[in-house]
Amino acid sequence: MVLQQLGGSISRALQQMSNATIIDEKVLNECLNEITRALLQSDVQFKLVRDMQTNIKKIVNLDDLAAGHNKRRIIQQAVFNELCKILDPGKPSFTPKKGKPSVVMFVGLQGSGKTTTCTKYAFHHQKKGWKPALVCADTFRAGAFDQLKQNATKAKIPFYGSYMESDPVKIAEEGVERFKKENCDLIIVDTSGRHKQEAALFEEMRQVSEATKPDLVIFVMDSSIGQAAFDQAQAFKQSVAVGAVIITKMDGHAKGGGALSAVAATKSPVIFIGTGEHMDEFEVFDVKPFVSRLLGMGDLSGFMDKIQEVVPMDQQPELLQKLSEGNFTLRIMYEQFQNILKMGPIGQVFSMLPGFSSELMPKGQLDSSNPKLMNESRMMRIARGSGRQIRDVMEMMEEYKRLAKIWSKMKGLKIPKKGDMSALSRNMNAQHMSKVLPPQMLKQIGGMGGLQTLMKQMGSTKDMMGMFGGGDK
Incomplete structure (x- = not known):
């Protein structure tokens, strides 16, 4: 799984810190240096890593911590929160509503899996009661319409495209208009894959956006893109109003840190991740459970x-x-x-x-x-x-x-x-979970208090938290 190696490296750094007899400045720096190295090796942008390290040091000022504070838990919590901040820009994306026509435009690099992702996105919503439709506005790549047509037919989703028309703007306009008349409430426009340097294709993307007036523009990114992710994502954001990110090919073994960089560049939330080639290998993305799993804390x-x-x-x-x-x-x-x-x-x-x-x-x-x-x-x-x-x-x-x-x-x-x-x-509740967790894992999380905090973050009820209290043990 992409980012698995990164998660393992961060978990080991936190574990080594937890095993230390005394948590002092030296131990903290060693832990943060290991985490920094892991993030950089996973292709996370340097500035993001540097800012994260700086923020953690500001939060975890060991000299200012009063006696009795659980330093291990505070450090672990800071790492968890900073990773969540990288992946969460703090604002939700546009959410389609059943019965009300919404236009969603997909953009991304060539080879990112954009056309397949369009169909997965449509299929996901179709299962939940939406009436989706697909429009192929990709006239640049040979076979693009055939691929979308094949995927849509298999998923029983209506589609529109043309073998004769070469103007993607015209195809997009006609497709959106047609499906609005057919009362489709989720009209998905697939555009040509492009690179940052291709000015003509970026201009075409802007024209398609102006013609269809999408409610949401989704940037589709291959998780293995590496160091180029930040610049490429930023180029798309500067051309069209990217409002959400979908990360594909999360079932691979690439470093994957570029995915974190792309979120920071677009300042848009990740809403789905693709975990395989099949139509149902497509997951709603939730930041805190994802980071928790990344750090070996489960979900x-x-x-x-x-x-x-x-x-x-x-x-x-x-x-x-x-x-x-x-x-x-x-x-x-x-x-x-x-x-x-x-x-x-x-x-x-x-x-x-x-x-x-x-x-x-x-x-x-x-x-x-x-x-x-x-x-x-x-x-x-x-x-x-x-x-x-x-x-x-x-x-x-x-x-x-x-x-x-x-x-x-x-x-x-x-x-x-x-x-x-x-x-x-x-x-x-936390009591049952503490029995299930291996002792070493419970220690790494920060004991019962850390587990309570984690479960609260994951959406546990306030009543459950009230049963056990939240103080350091």
């Missing part, structure tokens, strides 16, 4: 929301009842791993769980739900029957034991009356 609320999407409503009460009883069997593990496989890329899903590995158990079928019956001879038979090594079965059983231990700690969790996952995520 329990997002995880529960994903589970809610894949676990049928009629099965949720039974699953929650088993959760509250702390009764975890191999059958439950198998069924929930099958649900997890529907939730998206495994690494992405497991990054939502604090301290969890992205490695999964083997996918071999389980013929028993009672782990007590799983002796060596039985494991050998399972290995032969599934075509796996005995080592694979043993590793799966170790994974089961680890998950069962965590599951048992959830015993006594208050189950919502409706028995649904969304209500559970709202009811989850």
